[in-house]
Amino acid sequence: MNEPFPLRRPIRELPDTLISQIAAGEVVERPASVVRELLDNALDAGASQITVRLLAGGVRLISVEDDGAGILPDELPMALKRHATSKIGSLADLESVGTMGFRGEALAAINAIADCALLSRVNGQTHAYLLEGQTGEITPVARSTGTTVEVKELFFSTPARRKFLKTDATELAHCVEAVRRHALVRPDVGFAIWHEGKLVEQWRRCGELASLPALEQRLTDVLGADFVERSVWVDFSTSATPGRPDYAPIIKVWGRVGIPDAARARADQQFCYVNGRFVRDKVITHAARSAYEDVLHGQRQPVYALYIDIDPTRVDVNVHPTKIEVRFRDSREVHQAVRHAVESALAAPRAGQVSPQVATSLVRTESAAQVTDWGQALSPESTSPILSPASYSYTQAGMHFEAPVGHRVSDLAALWQPQPTAVPLPANDWPLGRALAQLKGVYILAENAQGLIIVDMHAAHERIVYERLKAQWADTLGASNSSSLPSQPLLIPATFAATPIEVATAETNAATLHLLGLDITPFSGKTLAVRAVPTTLAQGDAVELARSVLTELSQHEANTVVQRAHNELLGTMACHGAVRANRHLTLEEMNALLRQMEATERSDQCNHGRPTWRQVSLRELDTLFMRGR
Ligand SMILES: Nc1ncnc2c1ncn2[C@@H]1O[C@H](COP(=O)(O)OP(=O)(O)O)[C@@H](O)[C@H]1O
Ligand SMILES: [Mg+2]
Missing domain, CATH: 3.30.1370.100 (MutL, C-terminal domain, regulatory subdomain)
Structure with missing residues (x-):
């Protein structure tokens, strides 16, 4: 039996190490949390190349090496001290903090629950210096400018925590995810991840975040070509309200959002950044999901990488020890901006714009890389931001349809009162092509420059109506x-x-x-x-x-x-x-429907989120018939 707990015990200050161990409980849940903190530090130090090395999923070793500004030898011991930071010095600094870190807690906490070493060289110094966390000993060593932080035997002093860890493979996956989150917002930095001596991932630096080609490259490298092919650009800013000088919420929302077709069963490709910091935020997630309300079926989860820039005084990042949560001064304005940004990006019909909705199930041998080619062949300006429906050309001689004004759908009555077609329709100019026939009273078959278009006529008409x-x-x-x-x-x-x-x-x-x-x-x-x-x-x-x-x-x-x-x-x-199945349509009616689709917002999905049309390319048809070109 334990001694009964004495009712009165003297009040004492906790020893530093114990405080740090307690803090570590909040900040360090698993190896990936250490990776996140060390990456933050490397980026704050201005690194342009970061290498992460792991053993046993990070439990035995996490080493993060950067080429940043480094730490002076006499400041090395400070780096491991609690509440010691080079990043803020006052409350005013905190309110407009521009660095990833600022609490001066991470290294001290990590050092309290693992065996740490700091190795650093400042530019211009003749040596690098190594600080052993456990002993406090400093020795000169060889190294180029930059810093390496080594964390060995995580949780060696807190075995209870260690028991909660999953398999090495799972911990590794979490570590990679942590690097991915940083990489998606820093295309100007190169990243490499090694596990047990093998290169797991490598993403080369490709340019500033503000450059769309650089971001597109980084998204392709990290999330795969498929993500970029099946997503559209978002670019939206709120402007200051004239006459209200106190109210200048310039919120910028940009990035890429997946088309409804690219949605997944799990929410595992939703990346949100506020002022360059990865966040998990209910307001943003809800706003983004609600932008898909009208085009996404059931529980499917959209994919996106969204970057939100907002005046730093309108957001509090000091809410959570890991800073993964933020608090907005006015969450409504953020919700509206995000929802509007995503909604308008999704609204433009995509026929002939971004990659076609390819009928991949028809021909499974086609690789993703080939899909890219078709996308580019289809649309030379596929990298340009959102195209509005008005950017279609409806002005060829002999055409009977006018470009719609704004987002309004031109007169639907035209669908049922076909115009005389004295001039043959130019088959290759329309994104959804020229109608050929009706199949089983359900589908419209059409021919465009890329090959065959198949339209679910009820689904498409339903959306138009x-x-x-x-x-x-x-x-x-x-x-x-x-x-x-x-x-x-x-x-x-x-x-x-x-x-x-x-x-x-x-x-x-x-x-x-x-x-x-x-x-x-x-x-x-x-x-x-x-x-x-x-x-x-x-x-x-x-x-x-x-x-x-x-x-x-x-x-x-x-x-x-x-x-x-x-x-x-x-x-x-x-x-x-909407037109029912088995209703016979004339070619004119079918063509009218196709033109209406091209001009109608969200016409790529029916009201229930299912696709309304599919492209089957000539190449796919050729493959079906084993016909080489
Ligand atoms: N990779 C690094 N390069 C240069 N300085 C670093 C690096 N990692 C940590 N430091 C220094 O150590 C200090 C403490 O780091 P940390 O405990 O993570 O706190 P914080 O990042 O909140 O300041 C930092 O403020 C910084 O001065
Ligand atoms: Mg830090």
């Missing part, structure tokens, strides 16, 4: 006099046998129905009559439309629908207004 409804809805809410979606009375009202709930819903929601361009009134006690439908949906089945809208309305409060759930509701309506 949906985007049009959303635009009209925005107009309806914005206009002071116009008070509903453009609506069209039915020549003969469509009546249907309704349930008591449907009748009641129609009565209580008459105003909302009117807003939506619907006129549904009781005909007799058990019958409802649809007397008007939105013009955009005039081709659809009025009864089906009425039924589904009533079902949805019965599940929501009427004003909730108007405020929050209107996109869902408009989506439901679009589904009923």
